[in-house]
Amino acid sequence: MKTSLTDGAVPEQLPPASPQPPEKKDGKQDGKLSLYRLLLKDRFATVSALVLVLIGLTALIGPVLMGDLATKQNLLFANKPPFTAAYGWEYVLGSDSLGRSMLARLVVASRTTLSVALPAVAVALVIGSLWGVWAGFHRGWRENVSMRVADVIMSFPSLLLAVVVLYVFSPSAANIVLILALTRIPIYLRTARAESAELQSRTFVDAARTFGAKPNAIILRHVIPVVLPTLLTLATLEFCYVMLAESSLSFLGIGIQPPDVSWGLMVSQGRQYLQTAWWLSIFPGVAIVVTTIAANVLAAWLRIATDPAQRWRLALPRKRLIARIPVKESKP
Amino acid sequence: MLIYLRKRIVSSALPLVVVIVGVFALARMTGNPAALYLPLNATQQMRDDFTARNGLDQPLLVQMADYFGGVLRLDFGQSLRTGQDAAVMALRAFPATLQLAATTMVLAVLLALVVGCWAALKPNGLADRISSFISMAAASIPDFWLAIVGIWVFAITLGWLPTSGVSGASAWVLPIATLLLRPFGVLVQIVRGSMVSALSEPYIKLARSRGANELRVVTHHALRNAAAPALTVAGDLTVGLVNGAVVVETIFGWPGIGKLMIDSILQRDFAVLQAAVLLTAVAIFALNILIDMGYALLDARVRPVTAKA
Numbered sequence: 001m002k003t004s005l006t007d008g009a010v011p012e013q014l015p016p017a018s019p020q021p022p023e024k025k026d027g028k029q030d031g032k033l034s035l036y037r038l039l040l041k042d043r044f045a046t047v048s049a050l051v052l053v054l055i056g057l058t059a060l061i062g063p064v065l066m067g068d069l070a071t072k073q074n075l076l077f078a079n080k081p082p083f084t085a086a087y088g089w090e091y092v093l094g095s096d097s098l099g100r101s102m103l104a105r106l107v108v109a110s111r112t113t114l115s116v117a118l119p120a121v122a123v124a125l126v127i128g129s130l131w132g133v134w135a136g137f138h139r140g141w142r143e144n145v146s147m148r149v150a151d152v153i154m155s156f157p158s159l160l161l162a163v164v165v166l167y168v169f170s171p172s173a174a175n176i177v178l179i180l181a182l183t184r185i186p187i188y189l190r191t192a193r194a195e196s197a198e199l200q201s202r203t204f205v206d207a208a209r210t211f212g213a214k215p216n217a218i219i220l221r222h223v224i225p226v227v228l229p230t231l232l233t234l235a236t237l238e239f240c241y242v243m244l245a246e247s248s249l250s251f252l253g254i255g256i257q258p259p260d261v262s263w264g265l266m267v268s269q270g271r272q273y274l275q276t277a278w279w280l281s282i283f284p285g286v287a288i289v290v291t292t293i294a295a296n297v298l299a300a301w302l303r304i305a306t307d308p309a310q311r312w313r314l315a316l317p318r319k320r321l322i323a324r325i326p327v328k329e330s331k332p
Numbered sequence: 333m334l335i336y337l338r339k340r341i342v343s344s345a346l347p348l349v350v351v352i353v354g355v356f357a358l359a360r361m362t363g364n365p366a367a368l369y370l371p372l373n374a375t376q377q378m379r380d381d382f383t384a385r386n387g388l389d390q391p392l393l394v395q396m397a398d399y400f401g402g403v404l405r406l407d408f409g410q411s412l413r414t415g416q417d418a419a420v421m422a423l424r425a426f427p428a429t430l431q432l433a434a435t436t437m438v439l440a441v442l443l444a445l446v447v448g449c450w451a452a453l454k455p456n457g458l459a460d461r462i463s464s465f466i467s468m469a470a471a472s473i474p475d476f477w478l479a480i481v482g483i484w485v486f487a488i489t490l491g492w493l494p495t496s497g498v499s500g501a502s503a504w505v506l507p508i509a510t511l512l513l514r515p516f517g518v519l520v521q522i523v524r525g526s527m528v529s530a531l532s533e534p535y536i537k538l539a540r541s542r543g544a545n546e547l548r549v550v551t552h553h554a555l556r557n558a559a560a561p562a563l564t565v566a567g568d569l570t571v572g573l574v575n576g577a578v579v580v581e582t583i584f585g586w587p588g589i590g591k592l593m594i595d596s597i598l599q600r601d602f603a604v605l606q607a608a609v610l611l612t613a614v615a616i617f618a619l620n621i622l623i624d625m626g627y628a629l630l631d632a633r634v635r636p637v638t639a640k641a
Contacts, residue, residue: 155613156613156616157571160593163593
């Protein structure tokens, strides 16, 4: 998350009519600092960023700390209720029907969940954005064909598509990443195309053309830096969607397969014990919700913070900014 | 209007065809159903017979041509599992999903219109805060988990509602509540946004200055113009509702088309899967056309421009 924050700050500091080089550098430095300061000003955004960093760290080093605790069975401690330290610290969040520690399993599952969601978002972001910017920049048939492709992918329920594909090609983590990326590419494609179609008629792009810059160079140097903040905000939002999609797939039994464990799979596995051991289903779901809410809040903040026209709102000494979920009108 | 409609029909038909061909090809790749339907000790001869009888030994293109020929004659093939007509099975499951989806969508649109208008009248007021909170929740909570929490709280702990099944009105509450959250969360923000901008238009000032009361201003003048974007998004959301229906139908044992599709994928029941997918795709296609028509009827600005183009 940290990188996307700082990256998001860079492009907007490059106005089309660029000032002298030394000043520009100062401006950049200033932009980064003030974005960080803006983040601290918004309590909700700060907490969300902290939560995400914490979850990231958990996924990164948590499984190592937990060792084999997540797979160690102990039938003496089966289905122990949570919120008591009577059975040792590892059973603070209870245990499942085989006496495995819920805490350890949640920590291990966080790595699986993130290692599917993050690559899927990254793949879709890179492919969708480049494709969309390219299509929007050239207009004409390239744009039309791209939009039709996006329509085709979007017009069919993505979950069903994933179900069919994962059934054909065994449900490995790599395949889940690919199918999730595939179904989400149109989102970036549409956004990037719209922005770049608008940008390619602007004066600074015309100027670059007049100087004889090649289309690809213009896209790389002039169009992408302007589009990037929007796309990164979108990616933060998409992270939630992809995480929910992965957990839905795992829940239906065609996502992550045991003995691997993801949050969605844990909800599914706990479902049959709902009457006797509610914590098996409820806790992994809470983990999902906390992560997605944090990402959503941060995305809402990021959208405003990276928009020069709206940025002043964050500088106001208001108690808090009501976080709003941006909903793009997706019909072309 | 007719030209506009024809253009929309042609542009929506392409995805329809691609989806059907794609599902056909993908479904064939899931493996030979002979392995699943014949006993383990079946001889190679029996396997070959089974394959040939169901036309699975022919090249993919021939199978596809056969299938589309059949579709044109309204023959959708038979279920490998039950031997019934695939179209009959799909059509039997369809109403259950349609009722669920239609009720959810109508409720979502109505609620979103009411709450969205209310929120737009007083930005940052109570309704605005509540609706932002719900939207945030809608984008963050996985529907299967919400369903499970619902079952846990209302069915198991409180015992007010049944855990699954379709008998009685109370069985509808949890599935609809689960499905409702996401479309409502998205729609309410759209309605709010377009109402806020509609309310600042000159024609609203005019209506107010001529002494129209607030209710009439909102319902007759602002809402009419603000409803169009919500309608478009509602169409997109319906596609997403099928996603939700698969999950919700699986959890609540709802005998709908989502459950039928999951079951037929897992059991390699190609004909049923294709019939179900075809039916869903056609339903979505028809819905999009209806929405485009409604859009043109609602918003006069759309009509002449697109009709000329």
